Amino acid sequence: MLQRVTPLFESMNSDELVETSRKLTELGLKLFSKSMDPNNGPTGSKLDDPLGLAKASLELSRAAWANPGRIAAAQLTLWWDYANLAQRTALRLMGGQADSVIEPEAGDRRFRHVGWDDHLAFDVIKQAYLLTSRAWVDLVKDFDELDERTQRKLAFTISQAADALSPSNFAFTNPEVLQAIAESGGKNLMDGMQNLMSDLADSDGQLDIKTADLEAYEVGEHLAVTPGKVIFQNDLMQLIQYAPSTEQVYRTPLLVMPPWMNKFYIMDLRPGNSMMEWLVDQGHTVFMVSWVNPDERLANKGFEDYMLEGPIAALDAIQEATGERQVNVAGYCLGGILLSAVAAWLKAKGDDRIKSASYLTTMVDFCDTGEVSLFIDEDGIDSLEEHINERGFLDGKLVDVTFRTLRANDLIWSFFINSYLLGKSPKPFDILYWNADSTNMTAATHTFFMRNMYLENRLREPGGITLAGVPIDVTRVDTPAYVLSTKEDHIAPWKTGYASAKLFAGPTTFLLGASGHIAGVVNPPEKQKYSYWTNDAFPADPDTWLDSATEHAGSWWPHWMEWLKPYAGELVPARTPGDGNLTPIEDAPGSYVKVRL
Numbered sequence: 001m002l003q004r005v006t007p008l009f010e011s012m013n014s015d016e017l018v019e020t021s022r023k024l025t026e027l028g029l030k031l032f033s034k035s036m037d038p039n040n041g042p043t044g045s046k047l048d049d050p051l052g053l054a055k056a057s058l059e060l061s062r063a064a065w066a067n068p069g070r071i072a073a074a075q076l077t078l079w080w081d082y083a084n085l086a087q088r089t090a091l092r093l094m095g096g097q098a099d100s101v102i103e104p105e106a107g108d109r110r111f112r113h114v115g116w117d118d119h120l121a122f123d124v125i126k127q128a129y130l131l132t133s134r135a136w137v138d139l140v141k142d143f144d145e146l147d148e149r150t151q152r153k154l155a156f157t158i159s160q161a162a163d164a165l166s167p168s169n170f171a172f173t174n175p176e177v178l179q180a181i182a183e184s185g186g187k188n189l190m191d192g193m194q195n196l197m198s199d200l201a202d203s204d205g206q207l208d209i210k211t212a213d214l215e216a217y218e219v220g221e222h223l224a225v226t227p228g229k230v231i232f233q234n235d236l237m238q239l240i241q242y243a244p245s246t247e248q249v250y251r252t253p254l255l256v257m258p259p260w261m262n263k264f265y266i267m268d269l270r271p272g273n274s275m276m277e278w279l280v281d282q283g284h285t286v287f288m289v290s291w292v293n294p295d296e297r298l299a300n301k302g303f304e305d306y307m308l309e310g311p312i313a314a315l316d317a318i319q320e321a322t323g324e325r326q327v328n329v330a331g332y333c334l335g336g337i338l339l340s341a342v343a344a345w346l347k348a349k350g351d352d353r354i355k356s357a358s359y360l361t362t363m364v365d366f367c368d369t370g371e372v373s374l375f376i377d378e379d380g381i382d383s384l385e386e387h388i389n390e391r392g393f394l395d396g397k398l399v400d401v402t403f404r405t406l407r408a409n410d411l412i413w414s415f416f417i418n419s420y421l422l423g424k425s426p427k428p429f430d431i432l433y434w435n436a437d438s439t440n441m442t443a444a445t446h447t448f449f450m451r452n453m454y455l456e457n458r459l460r461e462p463g464g465i466t467l468a469g470v471p472i473d474v475t476r477v478d479t480p481a482y483v484l485s486t487k488e489d490h491i492a493p494w495k496t497g498y499a500s501a502k503l504f505a506g507p508t509t510f511l512l513g514a515s516g517h518i519a520g521v522v523n524p525p526e527k528q529k530y531s532y533w534t535n536d537a538f539p540a541d542p543d544t545w546l547d548s549a550t551e552h553a554g555s556w557w558p559h560w561m562e563w564l565k566p567y568a569g570e571l572v573p574a575r576t577p578g579d580g581n582l583t584p585i586e587d588a589p590g591s592y593v594k595v596r597l
Contacts, residue, residue, distance in 0.1 A: 275557070302442070
């Protein structure tokens with residue numbers, strides 16, 4: 001491959017190629033700088049060091065000055081690693097065999113191209129980079145006088161820097177890019193510049209790398225097309241009743257509550273990749289909450305309003321539409337958090353309308369929120385609240401930037417390489433299209449949620465939260481519960497989901513799915529992807545649970561349906577939207593979901 005790079009200069013203007021590469025390299029460095037800048041985000045999103053990185057860095061500097069020997073020891077260790085690498089490289093140059101000093105971690109997709117292993121120069125570049133980045137992170141861990149939170153912040157910052165400076169992100173140190181240059185005569189870099197200019201033009205000066213073809217889909221035309229009607233609406237939500245696809249349905253309706261920070265159609269993607277389509281085909285009368293995309297006019301709508309105008313209003317509407325008082329309810333992520341609060345609120349009032357509760361990738365006990373916790377402390381929330389209160393809402397694009405930063409290699413740099421260095425156009429991908437369709441959060445809801453849940457972890461405390469004048473206690477909720485966590489979830493870590501499941505007083509089934517927060521949930525059985533683990537035992541320790549759990553191939557959806565059957569009731573004639581006391585307002589998916597930022 002390396003021999004094929006030189007002839008490309010004969011087929012194109014080498015100065016043009018070098019200049020294009022230089023510009024793309026500068027762009028990569030600027031992206032790194034912006035990713036570490038707390039003020040990077042949508043227009044008007046200026047925050048004052050919400051991560052507290054300046055303070056953490058100062059503490060590290062003080063510790064380093066007080067303990068210069070540790071710096072020297074870290075340098076000596078790194079030099080020794082380099083010497084070991086040099087020795088093994090020399091052996092390979094002389095025709096010998098030598099094992100690598102260091103290998104990428106399992107799941108690191110940056111170095112999958114064969115060029116990283118087949119060509120000595122790139123293998124050395126890769127190993128030198130991995131040794132250096134490991135040394136940076138290990139250095140922070142050596143200063144045990146720093147508190148754990150400060151160490152985690154610094155390790156995160158250093159990891160972000162290391163990710164940005166990976167040789168895979170630069171044209172002439174990435175063998176896959178060099179191969180593309182050789183094969184196309186440098187056209188990939190020119191196409192990459194065109195992709196860059198297009199992204200800049202579409203993102204109001206704030207570079208937003210396209211991750212999917214945004215012209216390939218339209219909500220209501222290609223996505224969210226399961227037939228149904230909007231049968232109720234208020235300021236905060238539209239309630240969709242899906243049309244039946246079977247002659248008979250289970251008597252007890254099923255209400256699904258998505259996160260209010262995301263569009264509901266993550267569970268109603270393309271036909272064949274839609275949970276709603278599948279649930280309807282299983283014989284359920286399915287209702288879906290479609291949250292509004294709020295602006296400053298709804299600034300004062302808080303968590304309590306979302307409860308009363310969301311699931312409580314939906315339960316009332318479902319009874320009007322079907323005549324059924326009891327409903328099975330499923331909540332996804334934030335929707336599950338809201339479901340736990342609603343279940344506790346109804347329990348305190350002696351109301352048994354929720355027949356069963358299914359919690360999908362949900363935290364109720366916020367004992368460990370993973371890397372997200374790096375963004376959450378008193379100072380950071382104060383800074384963010386000041387900004388949010390000025391606008392009346394938390395900009396969904398700012399949230400998107402935050403979560404993409406947590407997985408920068410997969411959600412930023414992989415697309416940077418693919419789009420700008422390899423010159424490829426983004427492909428149609430329904431999940432990534434949905435991911436780019438951001439939603440806001442009202443100021444009042446954000447303040448309540450972040451302080452009571454993430455910061456103070458009050459939802460798990462009996463009487464820790466009062467809603468509509470009623471102190472709630474999730475530990476008294478004896479509604480049958482189905483709790484799904486996913487093994488690679490970086491938003492709701494599975495062990496936190498397990499701790500949350502232990503809070504409920506009623507019969508609880510815990511299930512662990514493979515993959516992450518989205519792919520592990522949106523996993524139709526027909527695709528035969530991933531797996532899940534079950535265990536009838538419910539020990540205190542999650543690792544003990546997993547050690548004795550049974551792994552099953554494929555989707556968890558059929559397991560959920562089997563669990564739900566005892567609470568679904570007998571079969572009755574299928575219900576069509578409009579048969580009851582509510583007149584349909586408009587066709588599904590409704591108008592709320594089509595509002596884009």
